[in-house]
Amino acid sequence: MSAWLRQHRRAFGQALRRLTKATGLASALVIGIALSLPAGGYTLLESLRAIAARLTLEPQISLFLQPEAKRAEAEALGKRLRTDPRVATLRFVPREDALRELQAVEGFPELIAALGRNPLPDAFVLSTNAAAVDALAADLAKLPGVAHVQADAVWARRLAALAGIARLGLWLLAGLLGTGLVAVTFNTIRLQILTQRDEIEVSKLIGATDAFIRRPFYYLGLLQGLAGGAMAVGIVAAALALLNREVGVLAESYGSSFRFAFLPAGDALAVVLFAGLLGWLGAHLSVSRHLRDIEPG
Amino acid sequence: MVSFSSVAKRYPGGQEALRDVSFAIGEGELAFITGRSGAGKSTLLKLIPAIERPTSGSVIVKGQNISALKRAAIPYLRRNLGLVFQDQKLLYDRSVYDNAMLPLAFSGHAPKEAARRVRAALDKVGLLGRERSNPIQLSGGEQQRLAIARAVVNRPSLLIADEPTANLDVESAARILEIFVAFNQVGVTVLIATHDQGLVARYGKRVLHLEKGRVA
Numbered sequence: 064m065s066a067w068l069r070q071h072r073r074a075f076g077q078a079l080r081r082l083t084k085a086t087g088l089a090s091a092l093v094i095g096i097a098l099s100l101p102a103g104g105y106t107l108l109e110s111l112r113a114i115a116a117r118l119t120l121e122p123q124i125s126l127f128l129q130p131e132a133k134r135a136e137a138e139a140l141g142k143r144l145r146t147d148p149r150v151a152t153l154r155f156v157p158r159e160d161a162l163r164e165l166q167a168v169e170g171f172p173e174l175i176a177a178l179g180r181n182p183l184p185d186a187f188v189l190s191t192n193a194a195a196v197d198a199l200a201a202d203l204a205k206l207p208g209v210a211h212v213q214a215d216a217v218w219a220r221r222l223a224a225l226a227g228i229a230r231l232g233l234w235l236l237a238g239l240l241g242t243g244l245v246a247v248t249f250n251t252i253r254l255q256i257l258t259q260r261d262e263i264e265v266s267k268l269i270g271a272t273d274a275f276i277r278r279p280f281y282y283l284g285l286l287q288g289l290a291g292g293a294m295a296v297g298i299v300a301a302a303l304a305l306l307n308r309e310v311g312v313l314a315e316s317y318g319s320s321f322r323f324a325f326l327p328a329g330d331a332l333a334v335v336l337f338a339g340l341l342g343w344l345g346a347h348l349s350v351s352r353h354l355r356d357i358e359p360g
Numbered sequence: 361m362v363s364f365s366s367v368a369k370r371y372p373g374g375q376e377a378l379r380d381v382s383f384a385i386g387e388g389e390l391a392f393i394t395g396r397s398g399a400g401k402s403t404l405l406k407l408i409p410a411i412e413r414p415t416s417g418s419v420i421v422k423g424q425n426i427s428a429l430k431r432a433a434i435p436y437l438r439r440n441l442g443l444v445f446q447d448q449k450l451l452y453d454r455s456v457y458d459n460a461m462l463p464l465a466f467s468g469h470a471p472k473e474a475a476r477r478v479r480a481a482l483d484k485v486g487l488l489g490r491e492r493s494n495p496i497q498l499s500g501g502e503q504q505r506l507a508i509a510r511a512v513v514n515r516p517s518l519l520i521a522d523e524p525t526a527n528l529d530v531e532s533a534a535r536i537l538e539i540f541v542a543f544n545q546v547g548v549t550v551l552i553a554t555h556d557q558g559l560v561a562r563y564g565k566r567v568l569h570l571e572k573g574r575v576a
Contacts, residue, residue, distance in 0.1 A: 066468025265449045270439035271466045
């Protein structure tokens, strides 16, 4: 084994021993808890995004006719819509059918009886593609006899915007807590340097290079970050497992088998590696700042 | 081996520790640097491993000009020197054996060879039976001998000791000096600073006497 490799193994061993002491583990836990917040948020958001994506796969447009429109006018409109190449599927919902559907809903029969007439207009429900939805909705609104056009893309877009805000919030949180991680490592390494002040001074006096002295601290920062990242992933996994037990009960009551999915392996690995990188950075800043102060004289 | 020419050292604040010091120590020599405390003995010794840099003049060690040495080259210079400090600078969080092992950790010796060297060094200073002890359990003389073992474990050709017998009783001090003489006899150049004139007189070796920063 080469001398270089032997020195790295020694530095790694030293760092590992320091990490497994109570203070090292506590710091790793602090990092883990801090990182579990953005990592957990990201996991939930990704799960919800999967549902949202399914919902908006086929943008729908609901087209409501004026209440006084005649059935013949509706049929003429239907023929016209069928010729439009942007319309993928078309379904006519006569006002009687709509009323029947509404009457099936708890509480509504009394309300409708009180009105004494059918308040609902004839309607078309048509599906189109995402690119055409806005233009089509605008064109449809101009047709004679059309009272109101409702494009479901609007709420899909709102949902996307909300998800965007949430994602931005998570990035901000991740940025803040990432900075916190660097600060935690910076401080752990500073304390470690202070505890080993004598050893560092003597080592410098008898011919240790700066690289030799720095190495165990870099490893400590890296290992502490990696351990913190792994803890964050563990915390998210445990929290999701707990959450999914309750979510499962709720989802089944809606006839859904929805569960929050755990982070994909690649993303989980990225969290761990990123935490390791930040730990290394914290160590680098601390070592650069504090080791120069220890000069034998 | 070591040559000083017109070396001056002024500390920040204006205190002049050395003034126009010139001398040369040949290979295989053993020399004492004497003088009262504050005469500049420690400063002179600190210039050799570049712990301090001269304000003017040049310090040449084994053909290397220390005054012009780059920061990154200093560790490699120090590995070839054996340094024994006034306050020993032992590490009390590890055994006698591990203290002596310290210089070998960064010079990259294979573990078997390193262990052999540590045992040989501890044997030479008479501490082979105390490997597992903590330095705090050693007497003053033994601690100083451990410091010597650590200094020689890398087999340096130049050994520098600053007041190695300070605070020791006569018997322990004599034993320490015997160890230095023994190393000198196998060809190691030795430079010892001491204020104990009586001890020096007994050996009849070369003496550089410092007075107020000058060689008297």
